Structures are given as structure tokens and as C-alpha cells.
Amino acid sequence: MKNGKKPDPDVVHPIAGYDKEIYVKPTLKNPNIIVGDFTYIADSEFESHVTSFYPWSRDKLIIGKFCQIAAGVEFVMNDANHQMNTVTTFPFYTLEGWEMNAPDPSEMPFKGDTVIGNDVWIGQNAVILPGVHIGDGVIIGANSIVGSDVEPYTIVVGNPAKPLRKRFDDELIDLLLRFKWWDKSIEEINQLIPLLTCSELDKVKDRFSVVVEDQVINHR
Numbered sequence: 001m002k003n004g005k006k007p008d009p010d011v012v013h014p015i016a017g018y019d020k021e022i023y024v025k026p027t028l029k030n031p032n033i034i035v036g037d038f039t040y041i042a043d044s045e046f047e048s049h050v051t052s053f054y055p056w057s058r059d060k061l062i063i064g065k066f067c068q069i070a071a072g073v074e075f076v077m078n079d080a081n082h083q084m085n086t087v088t089t090f091p092f093y094t095l096e097g098w099e100m101n102a103p104d105p106s107e108m109p110f111k112g113d114t115v116i117g118n119d120v121w122i123g124q125n126a127v128i129l130p131g132v133h134i135g136d137g138v139i140i141g142a143n144s145i146v147g148s149d150v151e152p153y154t155i156v157v158g159n160p161a162k163p164l165r166k167r168f169d170d171e172l173i174d175l176l177l178r179f180k181w182w183d184k185s186i187e188e189i190n191q192l193i194p195l196l197t198c199s200e201l202d203k204v205k206d207r208f209s210v211v212v213e214d215q216v217i218n219h220r
Contacts, residue, residue, distance in 0.1 A: 007186050009037035019044050024063070032057065036065030036118065036182075041073070049073055052080035058110065059130065064118035065182040070142070072125035080130065081109040117152065118182040126161075136177060137167065152177060172201060175208040179215065 010026045013019055024035045024046045033050060041049065050061055051074055059078045082089040083103055092098035111131025116122075120134055123142035128134070135152030144161040153173045155164040166173065181192055189196075198204050 007038065014040065022046070024069070032060045033063075034060060035063045036067070038065055039063055039067040039069070041069040042071040042124075050075045050077060053077040054079055058105070060113045061116075062113055063116040064120065064136070066119045067116060068121045070122060070124040070126070073122050074125075074127045075114060076127060076129050077114065078110050078112075078130040083107055084109060118180075136182075137173075139167065168201065172205045172208070175205065175212050179208060179212050 007014075009023060012022050012026050014023055015021055021040055021042050022044060023037075024039050024041055025037060027046055028035060030047060030050075030053070032053070033047065035046075043049070046069075049069075053059075053061070057077060057079050061075055061077065082091055085107065092100040093102045114128060114131060115133045116128070117134055117136035117138065119136055120138045120140070122128070122140045123144065125142055126140045126144045126146065128140075129145065129147040132146055133149045134140070134146065135150055135154070137153040138150050139155045140146060140150075140161065141155070141157030141164075143159070144157050145159040146156065146161040148160070150156050150161070150163070151166075153167045153176065155167060156162060157164050168176075181189065181196060184192065195204060195207055
């Protein structure tokens with residue numbers, strides 16, 4: 001415990017006296033937004049960052065644990081799409097006075113749920129487009145527009161966002177994906193912090209090799 005306090009995923013303001021950073025999960029009202037413990041946004045609220053998302057929307061926004069969402073990030077959902085297989089994309093059916101019924105859902109573009117993994121850092125003013133799947137440990141550069149899936153532990157930047165590089169080698173990435181530190185208890189994570197925040201990656205890899213092997217043995 002730090003300052004006599006234990007981390008609490010159910011508090012809204014995790015920084016005493018500062019209201020411009022919140023844990024997202026305890027603030028949610030929309031049941032189609034699902035966010036894991038300790039994911040935060042650099043703002044005083046979250047749901048306005050999820051756009052074109054209505055009571056009748058078919059998709060979900062699913063975000064994992066321990067994600068870091070910077071100011072100005074936007075998650076654009078499927079109902080931002082317009083019918084594209086017709087002469088005009090104008091949505092007459094949504095506006096009063098026009099004699100058009102809503103098209104069948106099969107006529108509308110639909111890319112499914114938007115899914116963000118665990119321990120993902122989304123930079124300031126980035127935009128996540130509908131149906132994107134972003135893997136664990138990804139870093140998304142500021143002002144990036146993400147319109148396609150991102151592999152775990154990849155850094156992506158730009159418009160459209162493109163992979164810059166992998167954060168680690170394949171061996172360490174595999175160990176991290178197998179270990180899933182974000183699913184451990186608060187007590188375990190506290191003990192792991194020196195390893196999780198160590199920049200000597202060869203040492204980290206050696207230690208995780210042992211930890212993952214112990215995990216496998218204990219589950220046999």
C-alpha cells in the first residue's frame with residue numbers, strides 16, 4: 001500500500017484533489033460499453049468520447065484493464081456509417097419530414113464490436129474507428145486514426161495508423177501474452193512492479209521465463 005491506501009478500481013478519482021483523470025469503469029452508464037479495472041482517461045468523464053452510439057446501436061465498445069487513454073481520444077462506433085451502396089449517402093430516414101424508412105440492417109456497413117486489449121496506451125486526440133481490434137500492450141501515437149486491427153505490443157502512428165515497430169522481440173511478447181499480468185491480484189501486481197517497470201529487457205525476459213514456467217507447472 002502507498003500512503004496507507006490500497007488501489008481501488010471502484011473509485012472515480014484515483015489522484016487526490018485532481019478531477020481531470022478518472023477510472024472509467026465506475027462511471028459507466030451505457031451497458032454496451034464494457035471497461036476493465038484501472039483503465040483511466042485524462043478527462044473528468046468518458047462516455048462523450050464514444051460517438052455515434054445510440055440506444056438502438058448493435059455494437060459494443062470493449063476495453064481491457066490498465067489502459068491509458070489520453071485527452072481528446074474518440075471512439076467512433078458503427079452508427080457513424082451511412083448507406084454506401086446507393087446513389088446518395090444522405091440519411092433521409094433519420095431526419096423529420098423525409099419519406100424514407102430506415103434501411104434493413106443488412107444494407108448498412110457494420111464492422112462489429114470495437115475491442116481494445118489490456119495495457120494499451122492511446123495517445124492524445126487519436127481516433128479509433130468502428131470494429132477495430134487492438135491487441136494487448138499496443139501504443140497508439142497522438143493524432144493517429146486507427147482503422148484496422150493492431151497486433152499485440154505494436155506501436156502504430158499516423159493517418160491511417162501504420163505499424164512503426166514491435167515494442168519487444170517475439171519471445172518477450174509471447175511470455176507477456178501467456179503471463180497476463182493484468183489478470184493478477186493487486187497484491188501480486190504490486191510485487192511485480194519492479195519487473196514491469198524495468199528497462200533492462202534481457203533481465204525481464206529471463207525473469208518472465210521462470211515466472212511463466214512456474215505458472216504452467218502450478219496449473220498442471
